[in-house]
Amino acid sequence: MICALGSAVCFGTASVLQAVATRAAEPGTGSGVDPALLLRALRQWRYVAGLALDGLGFVLQIVALRSIPIYAVGAALAASLAVTAVVAARLLNTRLSRTEWAAVAAVCAGLAMLGLASGEEGDRAGSDALRWAMLGVAFAVLLAGTVAGRLPDRARALVLGLGAGCGFGVVEVSVRLIDTVSLPEVLANPALYALLLGGGAAFLLLTSALQRGSVTTATAGMVIGETIGPALVGVVWLGDRTREGLEWLAVAGFVVAVAGALALARFGEPPSTAPAEISPSGG
Structure with a gap:
């Protein structure tokens, strides 16, 4: 759980840096998947720093996924929005309302409930059909x-967000479906390619969402996509369970944490503050 929370801190901080860098990049074609936009964003040092934090967060996420149920990790990753809100308030002088501070507290309370209720990861290896299904997703x-x-702005933002969330969800599940990293077995595992393709596609969609459309809508969609689906897969197909008699606490904690994250969805929005206006303390 400590690794999952550490991953959330890395992802949440990276979001602030990447949002500033993406807004500073020149606009692209307006398509949902715009690889050129990603290349332009890479010219911004803040985006590169954010990617470094994403890399560290991914390593911590893998460790967490190999130790605790997917539903706990997914809720912790959704909590990265609470980290983004706090970091934005500190570095970008963004004001949090009382309701948003309450949402941050709700996220923390939900994660605490999950930490108390979570059991060990499921002991099912997962079927080949599930591995191929992840590649298809x-x-x-x-x-x-x-x-x-090709969609209107509001619908486009929702599709981009849900798509990015589902891509990150594919990564969460695929990590559990890779049972060995030895060659040549790992190269024959469809889950490896699902992980790479799902993660890459999610980054492309999220980068596009950070620059255009209603990113608040996109972020809410992303939270839903990366939590609910993977949690169900973990419970139904991989055997994730809670501690004996604490199922209700796990469900309540999951709902409270995700609801708190959704209340903070506006912090997926690129800040309007120009990079030059960021205080020296913000790098």
Whole structure:
């Protein structure tokens, strides 16, 4: 759980840095999946620093996924929005209302409940059908990003957000479906390619969402996509369970943490503050 929370801190801080860098990049074609936008964002040092934090967060996420149920890790990752809100308030002088501070507290309370109720990760290896299904979902995420470019702004933001969330969800599940990293077995595992394709597609969709459309809507969709689906897969197909008699506490904690994250969805929005206006304490 400590690794999951550490991952949330890395992802939440990276979001602030990447949002500033993406807004500073030149706009692209307006399509849902815009690789050129990612290349332009990479010219911004803040985006590169955010990617470094994302890399560290991913390592911590893998450790967490190999130790505790997917539903606990997913809720912790959704809590990165609470981290983003607090970091934005500190570095970008963003004001949090009393309701938003209450949402931050709700996220923390929900995660505490999950920490108390979570058991060990499920002992089921997962079927080959599930591995291929994850690869299929990863392709669908990439397709959804392409289709999103032809939709109206509000619908596009929702599709981009849900697509990015589902892509990150594919990563969460695929980590559990890779039972060995030895060659050549790992290269024959569809879950490896699902992880790479799902993660890459999710980053492309999220980068596009950070620059155009209603990112508050996109972020809410992302939270839903990366929590609910993977949690169900973990419980139904991988055997994730809670501690004996604490099922109700796990469900309550999951709902409270995700609801608190959704209340903070506006902090997925790129800040309007220009990079030059960021205080020296913010780097």
